[in-house]
Amino acid sequence: MPNNTPRQGAVESESAFDMQAREAYITGLPPRIKPLQQNELGKDAIDAVNNIRKVISLPPTDTVEEYTATMLRHPALYQRHTELAIQLFSGALSARDRELAVLRIGWLSKAPYEWGEHVKAGKRMAGLTSEEIDRAKQGSTAPGWDEHERAIIRAVEELIADAMISDETWAVLSRRLDEKQLIELPLLVGQYQGVAYLQNALRLRLMPDNPGLSAR
Template sequence: MPEPITGPYDFDAAARMAQTVANGPRYAPLRLEDVGPEGMEQVQVIRAAFSIPDSRPFPDVSLITLRHPGMFKGQMVLGIELAKGLIPARDRELAVLRIAWLTRAPFEWSEHVDIGKAFGVTGEEIERVIAGSSAAGWSAHEAAVLRGVEELLADHCLSDATWDSLARTWDEKQMLEFPMLVGSYLMTALQQNSLKIQPKGGFDYR
C-alpha cells in the first residue's frame, strides 16, 4: 500500500502559490444580480444555515461556484450536513487542516486556520498539524484523526489500527461521517486549487 505521510510534508510554498493562485481566479465571481433563481435559492439557504446577514457580501468563492448552481447545491447540502455533523468541530478542523496541508491548498488552508482557531485550535497545534500525526504532543485520539486523514489520502482506506483507535472515542455515526468529511474537503481543495481561488493569505498560520 502507499505509505501515508505521517510526518512533516515540506514543499515549495512560493511555487505552489504561483501554480494555484497567480493570475487567478480562472472565472470571475458573479454579481448577485446575475445569479439565476436556482442559484439565489441556494444563496438564501447558505445565509440561513450560517447566519450570514443580507448586509454581508457573499463570498467570492461561492459566487464563482454558483456558475454551476446544481453542483453548488449538491456541495452545500453535504457541506451543511458536515458542518452540523456529529464529529466535534475541533476534531473536524484538525482533519481539514491536515487535508489542506497535504493537498497544498492555500485557500482551504488559510480559511481553516481562521476557522480552526475559532474552534479552539491553537497556533502550536497548527504547527503540529504541519508536523503530522507522528508529532509528539497529540492525544491518542487526535493522532488517530490525523493518521486517518493521512491514510485516506494515501491509500483511500483506513487501516484497522486507526479505525480501532477512532472507534474507541467515536460512535458508529461519527465513524461513517469521517471518510465523507475527508472526501468532501479533498474535493473542495481540488476545485479551489484548479480554479485558482484567491486566499486571504498563503500557507502562514500566525
C-alpha cells in the same frame, strides 16, 4: 495480507515544500472561471450564503464571496455541495475532530484557500491554538497529540494515501467515536479533499482576511 502503511509520499517533509512557489502557482494567477458579478446574483444567493455563515458562526452579509459566486455558475451542484457541507459542519463529529481533519487535508493538498479558511475556523469554532495548527502541518507523527487526535490525523493521511483506514487506526478511533461518527469521518475527508481539488484547480483568489498557507 493488506498493506496498512500509507504509501511513501503521503506526508511531505517541510523542507521539500516551497510554500511561496505553491501559492504563486495557484493564487498568483487569474481565476480559471470568472465568478458571477454581484449584480448578477439575486436574493437566493445571499440567503444561501447566510445559511452557511449561520452554521459556521459568522454574522450575515449582503455580499457573495468569490468562491460562492463561482460555484453559482453551476447552481444545481452548488446546492447539493452546500447541503453536504452544512450537514458535516453540524454533524456528529466534534468541531475539534472536524477541524483537525480538515487542516490536515488542506495541508497535504497544499491548498491555500482551504488551509487559510480552516485555520480561522479551527480557532473560532474548535479553540485550536497556533501551536496545534503548526503541529497539524507535521501530521500524526508530531509530538503532543493525544491518542485520539493522532488517530484522527492518521486516518486522514491513510485515506489520502491509500483510500483506506488501517485496522490499528480504526481501533483507536472506535474507542471514542460512535458508529455515526465513524461513518462521518471518511465522508468528511472525501468532501474536503474534493473542496481542495476544486479551489486549487479553479485558482480561486484568497479573500482579504485569508493569508493562505502562511496562516497559523
